[in-house]
Amino acid sequence: MGKKFLIQFFRRNALSYIVGIILMVASTRIRLLYPEYVAHATDYLVGGGAQWSGLQTDIIMLMVIAVIAFIGAYIWRYLIIGNARKLQKELRALIFSNFQALSQAFYNKRKTGDLIAYAINDVNAVRMAFGPALVMSINGLAMIVISTLGILERLGGWRTIQLLVPIPVVVWIMLKLGTTIRARFRLVQAAFGTVSDRVNENINGIRVIKAYVQEDEEVQKFNGLSEDMAELNLSMIQVSGLLNPLVQAGFAVTFGLFFLICGPLVVQQQITLGDFTAVANYLNMMLTPVMFIGRIINVMQRGMASMNRLDDVLNHPHEITDGTGRAREINSGRIDIVDLDFSYPSTDQVVLKDINLHLPSGKSLGIIGETGAGKTTLANLLLKTYNVPDGKIFIDGNDINDYPLGMLLDHMGYVPQDNFLFHDTIDANIRFFKDIYSQDQVIKAARDAQIYDSIMELPQGLFTELGERGVNLTGGQKQRISIARALIRDPDILILDDALSAVDTVTEAQILARFKEIRVDKTTIIIAHRISAVIDCDEIVVLDHNVIQERGTHEELLERRGIYFDIYQSQYNDRIRDDVDIA
Numbered sequence: 001m002g003k004k005f006l007i008q009f010f011r012r013n014a015l016s017y018i019v020g021i022i023l024m025v026a027s028t029r030i031r032l033l034y035p036e037y038v039a040h041a042t043d044y045l046v047g048g049g050a051q052w053s054g055l056q057t058d059i060i061m062l063m064v065i066a067v068i069a070f071i072g073a074y075i076w077r078y079l080i081i082g083n084a085r086k087l088q089k090e091l092r093a094l095i096f097s098n099f100q101a102l103s104q105a106f107y108n109k110r111k112t113g114d115l116i117a118y119a120i121n122d123v124n125a126v127r128m129a130f131g132p133a134l135v136m137s138i139n140g141l142a143m144i145v146i147s148t149l150g151i152l153e154r155l156g157g158w159r160t161i162q163l164l165v166p167i168p169v170v171v172w173i174m175l176k177l178g179t180t181i182r183a184r185f186r187l188v189q190a191a192f193g194t195v196s197d198r199v200n201e202n203i204n205g206i207r208v209i210k211a212y213v214q215e216d217e218e219v220q221k222f223n224g225l226s227e228d229m230a231e232l233n234l235s236m237i238q239v240s241g242l243l244n245p246l247v248q249a250g251f252a253v254t255f256g257l258f259f260l261i262c263g264p265l266v267v268q269q270q271i272t273l274g275d276f277t278a279v280a281n282y283l284n285m286m287l288t289p290v291m292f293i294g295r296i297i298n299v300m301q302r303g304m305a306s307m308n309r310l311d312d313v314l315n316h317p318h319e320i321t322d323g324t325g326r327a328r329e330i331n332s333g334r335i336d337i338v339d340l341d342f343s344y345p346s347t348d349q350v351v352l353k354d355i356n357l358h359l360p361s362g363k364s365l366g367i368i369g370e371t372g373a374g375k376t377t378l379a380n381l382l383l384k385t386y387n388v389p390d391g392k393i394f395i396d397g398n399d400i401n402d403y404p405l406g407m408l409l410d411h412m413g414y415v416p417q418d419n420f421l422f423h424d425t426i427d428a429n430i431r432f433f434k435d436i437y438s439q440d441q442v443i444k445a446a447r448d449a450q451i452y453d454s455i456m457e458l459p460q461g462l463f464t465e466l467g468e469r470g471v472n473l474t475g476g477q478k479q480r481i482s483i484a485r486a487l488i489r490d491p492d493i494l495i496l497d498d499a500l501s502a503v504d505t506v507t508e509a510q511i512l513a514r515f516k517e518i519r520v521d522k523t524t525i526i527i528a529h530r531i532s533a534v535i536d537c538d539e540i541v542v543l544d545h546n547v548i549q550e551r552g553t554h555e556e557l558l559e560r561r562g563i564y565f566d567i568y569q570s571q572y573n574d575r576i577r578d579d580v581d582i583a
Contacts, residue, residue, distance in 0.1 A: 005094060005314070006087075006130075006307075013083050020079035021138055027072030028142040030065055035150060035281035037061050039274035077135070084131025092123045095313060103319040104385045105345050113197025114190075118313055121192055122306035129303020133296050140289025140296070147282040154275045155262070163257050163283075167290060170250035174293055177239055182301035184236040189309060191229040198225055204469065240298050247291040251283070258283060319345065321387055322405045327398035330411040332361035333492035333523035335382070336394040342381060351377045353546050359539070361492075364515070364524040366534025368567065369543035375527045376417065378543075379497050382525070383414055395493075413491035415499035419482040421470030426455055427462040429470075430484045437488055445488035448518055450503075450510050451480035475502035483511065487518070494519065497527045505532055512536060531568050540564070 010017065041058040095118055152160045202209060202218055209218055262279055265271045340355040352374045359365045367375050381388050384405060393400040400408065421429050430445055431437050442462065446452035454477055458464040470478045479502045486494060500508045512533070515524060526534050534540050535554045542550040542557070542564050550562050557564035 003307075003311075005091065009087055009090065013086070016079045016083055020076040020083075023072050023076040024080070024135070024139050025142045027069050027076065028139055029146055030072065031069045032143065032146045032150065032282075032285065033065055034062065035278040035285070037065070038281060039272075039278035042272075042274040042277045080135055081131050084127050084134070087130055088123055088127035091126060091310070092119055095119050095123065095310065098314055098316075101318050102313075102316060104380070105319060106316060111193060111197040112200045113195065114193035115313075116196045116200070117189060117193040118310060121189060122309050125189075125299075125302045125306035126310070128299045129307075133299040133303065136289070136292040136296050137300075140292045143289045144286055147286045150282045151279050154271060154279055155265075159261055163254065163261055163279075166250045166253045166257070167286075170246055170290070171293055173246060174243055174297055177242060178297035178301050180239045181236060181298055182305050184232065184239065185302045186305045186309070188229070188232045188236055189306065191225070191232050195222075195225050195229055198222055243293075243295070243298065244291060247287070247293070251287050251290070254283060319387065320384060320405065321401070323401055323403040323408065325402070325404050327396075327402035328404075328407070330396055330403070330408070330492050332396055333411070334361045334396050335359040335493065335523060335525075336397070338392055338394070340381070340389075340392040342377065342386075342389075344377075345386070351546055352381075355548060357541065357548075359523060359525070361523055362519075362521045363538040364519075364526065364536075366537035366540040367525065367527045367543060368529070368531065368534055368540060368564070371529075373543035374546045375543055376497055379414070379495050379525070379527060382493070382495060383412060384408065411492045413486035413489050413494040415479070415482045415486050415494075415496045417498045417501075419470070419475075419478045419499070421466055421473070421478055421481060423466060423468045425460075425463045425465055426458075426481060429466065429481055430462075430488055432485055441488055442484075445484040446481075448487050448511075448514050449480045449484035450507050450514070451477060451484055454480075476504070476507065479503055480507075480511070491522070493523045493525070495525045495527070498529060500526075500528065500533045501530070508532060531564075531571055542567075 037058040041055055045055075099115065099119075148160065148164065151163065155163065198221070202222070209215060258280065262271065262276050266273055266276045335357065336359075337355050337357040340352055341350060342352040342355075343350050355378065357365070367378065369375055380386055381393060382400075384400065388400055390399060390401055395403065395408070427442055430442050443452060446455055446462070455462055455464070466472060470481070473481070479499055483496070483499060486496075500511065503511070508530075509532070516536070524537075526537060528534050531554075538553070539551060540554060540557060541548050542562075544563055550557055550560060550564050552560070558568060
């Protein structure tokens with residue numbers, strides 16, 4: 001996919017690249033007229049000329065060359081380097097867009113630091129390869145070819161070969177070193193991802209680190225990672241650092257050959273001093289592009305290594321298949337689950353087995369069970385976070401796989417266990433950055449979630465700026481803002497995955513009572529550990545060992561004195577006799 005993107009990008013911007021390259025070659029050719037006029041002026045002075053009229057043309061032409069070369073260089077740099085910046089922007093957008101489309105299974109296996117490195121370091125390395133490195137390659141090649149032709153014109157073929165023979169040898173060695181640079185740069189990028197991930201984890205977990213007085217240990221671990229990264233960088237520099245000295249050594253030999261070959265020719269008057277000066281200038285002009293070869297190899301190898309890393313993301317299959325589109329709308333939110341078995345991708349362990357549920361529209365379902373029983377997995381399947389087998393889950397009588405994924409999720413509201421808030425205002429977090437909701441709707445959602453009064457006690461109310469992940473709020477406040485974010489959508493199906501665990505029982509009861517009023521014709525699923533969260537649901541199911549062991553209303557389940565009864569007894573031990581006649 002990465003290569004396809006590059007091909008399409010170059011096709012879209014072909015005209016600006018062609019114009020830029022033509023201007024680059026033309027301005028390079030004009031710049032290389034400089035030795036010609038210097039040679040002419042030198043021969044004039046050596047011949048005894050000292051009049052302004054004899055130098056006037058050469059001096060004016062040198063000034064004209066400088067101006068034209070400057071204008072041409074400015075335009076082609078704007079075109080080609082500008083395209084490189086556009087490439088960087090579009091590639092980063094493609095990576096980010098791909099991040100949004102990849103499944104939860106992808107993120108379960110990746111570190112945040114590595115993904116950040118993809119979007120920043122690797123994209124920048126590709127931009128350098130197709131910007132500065134491309135410019136140096138074409139410009140340098142044009143300069144070398146034109147300079148070689150200029151030397152050839154003055155010295156002939158054999159002497160030119162003798163003079164320039166060290167340069168191909170140097171280039172060959174540099175190309176060999178480039179392979180090593182590429183391999184070592186991959187290790188450097190991987191180390192950068194590890195360091196980024198460590199920084200990210202420490203920032204997010206700073207409260208835990210401080211609570212356990214682990215600051216010094218974390219600093220030591222980070223210093224170890226930094227040392228590893230520094231060693232890998234030094235290992236790469238040990239190779240890349242040879243490039244420029246190698247070029248300089250090669251040109252030292254070339255200039256030595258220049259004096260050995262051209263000095264006698266001047267003395268013997270086979271070439272003029274102007275020719276000698278011109279050849280020296282051509283060699284000097286060749287030094288920069290040949291020296292650039294080292295940098296070009298370095299940058300290109302980094303760019304190719306980064307492109308391969310990006311391909312790992314861009315070519316990663318989008319594991320969640322979109323719906324067929326045969327079902328186009330959800331009207332009631334009725335849910336039916338028939339004989340559902342599920343195992344996570346690449347594992348044989350059964351997470352859900354023989355799940356059967358019928359949840360009419362306007363009804364509420366409570367799901368309770370021990371940790372690892374499969375409660376969150378069931379919610380993930382309803383949200384199609386993982387692929388669902390055909391004929392197992394139905395919404396409004398239609399197979400869930402017949403709904404386009406975007407349309408399906410538009411009708412669902414979800415409040416996960418991990419309540420993520422963005423570094424923005426409370427208002428923006430409730431709206432989820434959408435302008436389709438009025439201020440009254442935001443306030444109503446906040447009131448329904450029993451968070452409005454708490455918000456208005458903050459300095460700027462709804463427009464209070466939150467820290468990263470809502471760090472300046474309590475756990476209960478974050479949960480209620482997340483609930484408000486789901487309620488403002490007024491979804492046909494609302495799923496709360498242990499979303500009331502951080503609120504007190506009084507507030508929990510107020511939220512649930514409000515649900516009864518506002519979701520009278522909507523489907524609600526409440527996953528919880530506390531029985532108080534599901535006690536008033538129309539039906540409660542108890543998941544245990546990945547199977548529905550019990551189902552019924554609160555009263556029915558208590559009468560059975562099974563798993564639900566045991567959970568209730570452990571949570572309400574001091575009130576159990578008021579609810580159930582144990583005797």
